[in-house]
Structure formats: structure tokens, C-alpha cells
Amino acid sequence: xxxxxxxxxxxxxxxxxxxFLECVQDMDHENMFWYRQDPGLGLRLIYFSYDVKMKxxxxxxxxxxxxxxxxxxxxxxxxxxxxxxxSMYLCASxxxxxxxxxxxxxxxxxxx
Amino acid sequence: xxxxxxxxxxxSIQEGENATMNCSYKTSINNxxxxxxxxxxxxxxxxxxRSNEREKHSGRxxxxxDTSKKSSSLLITASRAADTASYFCATDDTxxxxxxxxxxxxxxxxx
Numbered sequence: 001x002x003x004x005x006x007x008x009x010x011x012x013x014x015x016x017x018x019x020f021l022e023c024v025q026d027m028d029h030e031n032m033f034w035y036r037q038d039p040g041l042g043l044r045l046i047y048f049s050y051d052v053k054m055k056x057x058x059x060x061x062x063x064x065x066x067x068x069x070x071x072x073x074x075x076x077x078x079x080x081x082x083x084x085x086x087s088m089y090l091c092a093s094x095x096x097x098x099x100x101x102x103x104x105x106x107x108x109x110x111x112x
Numbered sequence: 113x114x115x116x117x118x119x120x121x122x123x124s125i126q127e128g129e130n131a132t133m134n135c136s137y138k139t140s141i142n143n144x145x146x147x148x149x150x151x152x153x154x155x156x157x158x159x160x161x162r163s164n165e166r167e168k169h170s171g172r173x174x175x176x177x178d179t180s181k182k183s184s185s186l187l188i189t190a191s192r193a194a195d196t197a198s199y200f201c202a203t204d205d206t207x208x209x210x211x212x213x214x215x216x217x218x219x220x221x222x223x
Binding site: 092105106 | 143155156157160200212215
């Protein structure tokens with residue numbers, strides 16, 4: 001059974017804190033993605049990685065960075081959390097050339 | 113920018129009825145996908161239809177694609193309370209790395 005896990009389901013952080021969101025997949029997928037989901041806006045791509053140590057900016061990378069040191073793990077970093085980063089964060093993975101993405105359960109982050 | 117836009121934004125039906133959701137997109141596509149998201153969870157892939165296909169079935173799901181109108185529809189027949197979820201259409205960009213999701217249709221099936 002394929003699996004994508006995220007380190008936390010719910011997270012509350014203060015403005016200015018550095019925040020780490022972790023994602024791990026057990027499917028040996030090369031491609032991994034970080035999205036944020038906000039009501040009425042659907043999913044917006046923050047960053048993606050098509051292989052270890054490779055990363056590409058998505059549509060809304062400002063205020064975020066990522067790390068991919070191992071194939072199975074893709075981390076999203078909020079360097080200095082702000083209230084407008086309160087959102088649901090979803091991680092996904094897929095094989096190169098495939099279309100179906102496998103999603104984690106999401107992390108609901110609240111920045112106060 | 114959103115490639116896929118779903119219509120309606122929300123839909124409420126009785127159990128046993130059919131539910132139809134529509135998706136419109138802007139640019140040429142190679143394929144279109146539909147995903148489901150249960151409340152507070154991640155998305156689950158439902159079905160993919162290629163640009164040279166007009167209709168595809170999977171269980172109680174029927175997807176149509178009209179490339180001339182740049183639109184797709186997802187029909188769920190004989191709906192169940194467990195079908196209550198948000199449904200998203202998605203298309204791949206030309207590079208194939210990125211998938212662009214619409215804002216989704218929220219379906220509520222009343223028992």
C-alpha cells in the first residue's frame with residue numbers, strides 16, 4: 001500500500017518562527033511536490049523536486065524554501081512564519097512520466 | 113493561474129441521485145484528471161482521461177472530455193453519503209512536471 005506521510009496533522013506557530021514541514025514517501029518516487037490549499041483557491045504549487053538535491057520553484061515560492069537530501073524525504077521550510085502562511089499544506093509524490101500524484105494527509109498550519 | 117475551473121462550486125443532493133460536476137480549462141491538454149478530497153485529508157486520484165478519449169468509466173464514475181469546448185464533466189451515479197467530498201479536476205503543464213488544479217466542487221450527499 002503506497003504511502004505519503006507528513007510529520008504533523010496540526011501545527012500552531014508564532015509569527016517569526018522558523019517552521020519545518022516534513023514529508024516522507026515509501027514508493028521510491030523521484031518527483032515530490034509541496035502545495036498549499038486555501039478556500040476558493042484550490043491547490044497552489046510552492047516547490048517541487050524531480051530528484052534528490054534538485055528543486056524548482058512553483059507558482060508561489062516566496063517565503064518558503066525546500067530541502068531534498070534523500071529520495072524519500074522532502075522538507076518545506078518557512079524561514080520566518082507570517083500570518084498569511086496560515087493554510088493547509090499538502091505533500092505529494094509521483095513517478096517521472098506518470099500523471100497520478102499520491103498525496104499525504106496534509107498539515108494544517110496556523111501562524112498566530 | 114488556474115487551468116481548471118470547476119462548476120458548480122458546491123452541490124447538495126440526496127443519496128441515490130446522480131451528481132454532475134464540470135471543469136473548464138484554458139490551454140491545450142494531453143490529459144485531464146479528477147481527484148477527490150475528503151474533509152481535512154489529502155487528495156486521491158480517481159480517473160484520468162486522455163485528450164484522444166471522449167468518455168471513460170470507472171465503477172460509478174463517468175468522465176467525459178470535449179476538447180473543442182475545453183471542458184470535462186464528472187458524473188457520479190447512484191450517489192452515497194460516502195461520496196461527500198470535494199472534487200478537483202487537474203491538468204499537466206506542457207513540461208509534464210507540474211499539475212494545475214482547479215478550485216474544486218464541494219459535493220454533499222444527504223442520507
